[in-house]
Amino acid sequence: MTRRFAVAVALLMLGVGGASAADIRIGYLSLRDDPRDRADVAYTNIQIAPPDDPLTGAQLGLLDAKVVADAVGDSFALDPQQAVDAADAVAKAKAMAAGGERFVVLDLPDELVDQLATAVKDEKLTLINATAHADFLRDRCDANLLHTAASDRMEADALVQFLRLHNWTKVLVLEGPLPRDKVIAAAFKAAADRMKLSITDTRTVTLSRTPDAQENNDTLLVTGGVDYDVVFVADSEGEYGRYLPYATQLPRPVIGTAGLVPQEWHWSWDRDGATQVTSRFLKLTDHRREMTAADWSTWIAVRAVFNAYARAPGAPDPDKVDAYLRSDKLRLDGSKGFALNFRPWDGQLRQPVLLATENAVIAVPPLPGFEHATNDLDTLGEDEPEHKCL
């Protein structure tokens, strides 16, 4: 019944007036003019993507850490840097390492995360990818890379569990023209295939309303002439998808990047202490905006690091902290009802995925009935036996 008693002893260093104080800086690297920030994509200045920077999530993580830091006598700080391109990102990451920073939270697009991880593999750095979802990053097996962003596959698996539970087995897949749209659609189709859902058709959609493109633009035509229980849309920009619900030929729900959306976080989540997290976030932003999924991912990345500093035996030695961060000793509270830690095989943070409409969380996979031999969270995303390094 009594376990891990040695850990309790190690934890005592946290006591007031205890262990040696340290100044710990966590790096934070983003990209100026990140192509994913498409807040102005919609015409007439209607914002369809969050207009703000997920740096705020990391800042909330830092504020939350303050009391622990005060208790230890440590000081935690964030070192936010914005790169202009890949070469600059590499230079900045190297400068962070040279300045004694061990952990760097990344808010960068998929390709940049990939390039950076390779370029700094010889530095003493642990990179925590907070906003890039592509599965290939998890299959690179970069030893210096962890992920708090849910992978495309995790989000696809979450939706597929929901469809299975509801017995909505026939899916019409619509994909936008961008490479990213194809990636999202492919991840969904693979997940659907594993759970024996049937994809009744896959169609490409476009924003162009020229007559020769109408079969790919007009929502009635795009969703007509085929049977389905649900429409899955992969439209990373969001401009097509936002006009799709209620505009389909058959009266069927829309899921994917519009309608019911799988994501790490939603402001309307109200269990597991989520309300307090979102309300601290609102306060931090002077009520300018709600906490987004990307904010959650940067928040939990910073939380993970400070939690490891607070608990790792041998902290603040960065190697010891890093080892703890990657171990199953980490039991992180992300206000999603499960203790979270990183999968040893691909560095991915295990986590529930919220399926949310505009203003409500409908379900939080892993759902009842989808059980796993060791950890139900591993029903979402690539599991250890099937994992292969590319």
Added chain:
Amino acid sequence: MNGSQRHVALAVFPLLLLPTSLLAMAWPAEATGTGLVFVSNEKSNEVVVYDQSFNRVKAISTSRRPRDMHFNAAHTLLYVACSDDDAIDVIDVGKLAVVKSIQTGPSPEMFVPTSDGTAFYVSDEENSRVEKIDIASEADVQNVATGPEPEGVILSPDGKTLYATSESADLVHVIDTASGKVIKNVPVGTRPRRFVMTPDGKELWVSCELSSEVDVIERATNTVTDQLTFVPPGFREEQVTPVGMTITRDGSKVLLTLGRANHIAIVDAKSKQVLAYVLVGSRAWGVDLSHDEKTAVVTNGLSDDITIVDMASMKPVKSVPAGRTPHSVVIDD
């Protein structure tokens, strides 16, 4: 899983076969109070009142999101923390109605009255502090800064020390009530929630929801001396989210709700061994014992009901509907 576990198979339990009058007689003859059972319901903004046979007597409308509850010493008043209206409602136990509402800081959840009954310490999870509110003047007389999301609060028997958990910082703050200062932070498991103290005052038990453990703090040294895990058969450790606790007056048994594991654990407080796991409803949360300690009542937050547990057989007797999202239960006897 929830569906099948939610309502216990009624016929199995012989107690239920008794006529309700007999069931009522099984309750304490030495009871001093009304014997009424009060259950706060977060989403339906009511405290549902049951008689000793668990017939619904009344639903008392309260301020929004009623959660933790405590009686005054004479059991004439019941205080209810109402998080969404930033208030502690005062229920007149005789009238079964809210007679007053005392303003607190934002979002009060758990609180503890002082032993002299003149004040409460209230955890304010929005502002990361514990505030002391003088009941007569309704004034905020002391503020103690805590880690994010303070939750459980408990006072030492002499009233000199207050303990508060910070759910988000994974700490138990040891607070000197005279100075209002944190004198020590005790690191505990993930998302620490609630406390019970052994009657001898030596041990403080803390439920840690997300690390699936109860940490035992030795009060003399303010250090964690035991980490206890409770995993009912068929469950995995990470499915167990311990929250509510209560302890028998002789300090021999602790009752612990296991949240998503849909059970409570009845624990021998000395040996720290589990005596029984009792199947209750979905997300078991709050728990209280009747005065004669023959019966325990558990609130089930996700099945909107309460489960009555017979302590002699350590078996569930029946489940009874409550309001929406039942949070806490207290028994006036």
